[in-house]
Amino acid sequence: MSDNSKGLLLAGVGGQGVILASMIIADALMRAGFDVKQSEVHGMAQRGGSVVSHIRWGKEVASPLVEKGSAEVLAAFEWAEAIRWVDYVRNEGAVVTDIKTIVPPGACNDTHAWSTAYPRFEIDLFRSRLIETRFVDATANAVQLGNVRAANSVILGSVAAFVGIDLIHWEEAIASLVPKGTEEINLAAFHAGMNAPMAQIPAPPAEPAEYLGPHxxxxxxxxxxxxxxxxxxxxxxxxxxxxxxxxxxxxxxxxxxxxxxxxxxxxxxxxxxxxxxxxxxxxxxxxxxx
Amino acid sequence: MTDVKIDIQPDMTTEVTATERADVRSYLRQWAMPHVLCPGCAHGIVLRSFLEAVDQLQLDQDKIAMVAGIGCSSRLAGYVDFCTLHGTHGRAPAFATGLKLARPDLNVVVVTGDGDGLAIGGNHLIHAARRNIDMTVLLLNNSIYGMTGGQAAPTTPEGAIASTAPQGHIEPGFDACKLLMGAGASYVARVFAANPIEMTKVMMDGLSHPGFAFIELVSDCPEYFGRYNKIGGGPEMLNWIAVRDEGIAGPLSEKRFVEHIPVKPPAIGVKSGVLQREIRPVYAGVRAAEGQHT
CATH class of the missing domain: 3.30.70.20 (Alpha-Beta Plaits)
Known part of the structure; x- marks a missing residue:
């Protein structure tokens, strides 16, 4: 990118809090003194569709869209979405992803046996482009704190290191943007995300039973x-x-x-x-x- | 008397696998089938759900006594291979009370309709509820007097056409569940005939409830109500009752049973699910008469 700005991508499924998380990042970056532009695609999101949000920040940003192969980090709220949007991450960049799995309706390729083709978790999947993959069990962290809906703040905490601004900006942005009454749990989730260990990769799902024919x-x-x-x-x-x-x-x-x-x-x-x-x-x- | 309020809906999560399921047709009196109900009448769907509930609870066929009054709904008792009693109009709860007191070992089920149970036999129904007699009442509400030619019933909604209300019914309809809650029924639920799985679960719940269990089953009458109100036949009527289902909390969305079937008014939404559940002493007359108070 010619203007020396940096880019970040957030991807998830409708309802996971992708838009709110991107608003928090944009707000935190503005509090840190950057020019920020943000844009999102959430067409079929309410039906469990893919949601993606682009954020670019720098001294002066002309367009909100992140070019392919230029994002510093991809914050994925779901593994399949991480694979879907990884093209936007630059070589030697990073992918932070929740180990949650949400099977998209289109992945079900057999209405008889209900077998699905969901990608397996592979830490080396993006290794050819020297992209580091970091698995976070954001859902489990948020459940532990008492509200599964704070999972997006856990992801935020995990990507904070890649953005490189002071903690105070993050805390102020979270406190001002999350729904009233949830400030405390979201801040706790953010801190949990900052210190979250690499998550255990879940076991692949069992093979579907053999299709015996129609009823x-x-x-x-x-x-x-x-x-x-x-x-x-x-x-x-x-x-x-x-x-x-x-x-x-x-x-x-x-x-x-x-x-x-x-x-x-x-x-x-x-x-x-x-x-x-x-x-x-x-x-x-x-x-x-x- | 201690009132224990339990606000738990029946467990809707358990799935019965195909291998565990018996053919519910084995509970029917084969020689009497096919039944007399009109094509598309949801009363048959209700009967099927009831038989599935009986099957899943593994109840003894000879220990179930189905008591009915008069009406389309009450005809159902004639087709099931249980102990059955077809009584006089509206008096099914009275027969059932006597039966339960004489034979406490029986699972007494009353099957009644909106006219039979709320108009002609409203009196018997509320007093059986007040005494908390251990029985299950299935009230099939089709919003009209079906058997006698489509006259307006106590449950006919305001504005609906009936043979005695050709320009639209001018009275408001009856909320049977509110009436029975007021009468002190210890279990009150409402289910829609378009939701057979929920119907089975709630019926299992009601059959297992100790005390008076009242279940209003929102059924339909395609032949009179559907025809007079220009709603349509069986599939359209199922859709019409499905859109009225508001669940326990109120309307979720404009859900349609079948997407491409249009819905015509009047379709007034009503709450469904278990509306009241409490445990209170069951009236046990025989024991009381013998001086063995429990």
């Missing part, structure tokens, strides 16, 4: 009254009411076994059987005779 949709036609509830509630559009009122299974392979149709059938006409049980067909139901 079996068993329709008792003589009890069905063609009320059209099940075709309308099926999320996978497995069922269809024919023009003559017969209930048809049109997409049997897509059944995930959510049982909405079974539970919402007023006429007991649908039974969903798991794939394992579907192999050995149960005999017809044996009611007691009156």
């Amino acid at each position: 079996l949709i068993d329709i008792q036609q003589d009890w069905c009254k063609s009320c059209d509830i099940c075709p309308r509630v099926c999320p996978e559009h497995c069922l269809k009411l024919d023009t003559d009122g017969t209930l048809l299974v049109i997409n049997a392979d897509a059944c995930t076994g959510c049982r909405l149709c079974e539970m919402l059938c007023p006429d007991f006409a649908i039974t969903i059987r798991p794939p394992a049980a579907a192999e050995h067909h149960e005999p017809a139901i044996s009611g007691r005779k009156m």
